[in-house]
Amino acid sequence: MASKEEYQDDPSIPNEAELWRRISPDQVVHDDNLGRFRPTSAAFNDSSDGTPMSVDLAAIVVANGGDANTTLAGYPGCFLVALTAEQVRDPVKGKQGVQREPLSTNPAHAYVFGKKTGSVKGYLARCSRWIVSPRP
């Protein structure tokens, strides 16, 4: 595991790149202010093992012949949202970086790293877009 200082934003990941993250059914809330269901901000946190928040780079999934179901495979009941690299990198609201972290089982795996305050997590939650939603 890399230390926090070792994570570096990867400029080869374009701002328009989609970052997919699975959402557990327990992480869905209704936002009256937005008038829709969305993921809770708590779904956009770093992992409990100390590594940054995991995502899949959608372009890599697709380049390997996959799709949203590939990222969801093995996790029945989970939903999927997309953020763009530009959104997470937003210098005011996001302040995160994106680093490729391919796994032997998942070449599309990447980290979204950076301090995730309540406001940052809330921003990520509100701007995330459903790819596979609880209410199709």
Next chain:
Amino acid sequence: MAPSLHETRHDGDDVEPQSRQHVLRVDEMRSQGNTVVSMSHWRKPDPLAPLFETAHGLVLLPEGWDSYGAPKISLFYAERALDLVSALMRRNLPLPALVPTTARGVQLEWHTRGIDLEITVESLSSVGVYFEDHRTGETYEEEQLEPASFVKLDQLIGKLAARRG
């Protein structure tokens, strides 16, 4: 000295008395080295019963419930959150959503009346608070709000309760 949460006064009979005195009795049954926690003895006061039901479900989530390896939810953090909401609830305040966090905790959330208010319980000694009023632009954020400062939490709850849709 600022009042603790349990010393905070509310206006009137906002919550039924027994809501503040909910009893969580935990039966631990050890079977084959595993600890099985039964929360079947929770008293479920109206109007907070839905939250108790949700909390019950959250502490039963298996390890890895979020698909990214999250640990099981702490019974103690869930209980702490229920204590908090029991003390904070008042007339005209809708029930919050209760969701799990990846740090064994739970989060109480309101997203209504132009306000986002989130209370994160991942410790027994403090809570995280995030408040944003989309109508006035007011924001408040504290990662570790200690009980001595819970008067602030009560103020934020008061703003939400006083706000009309």
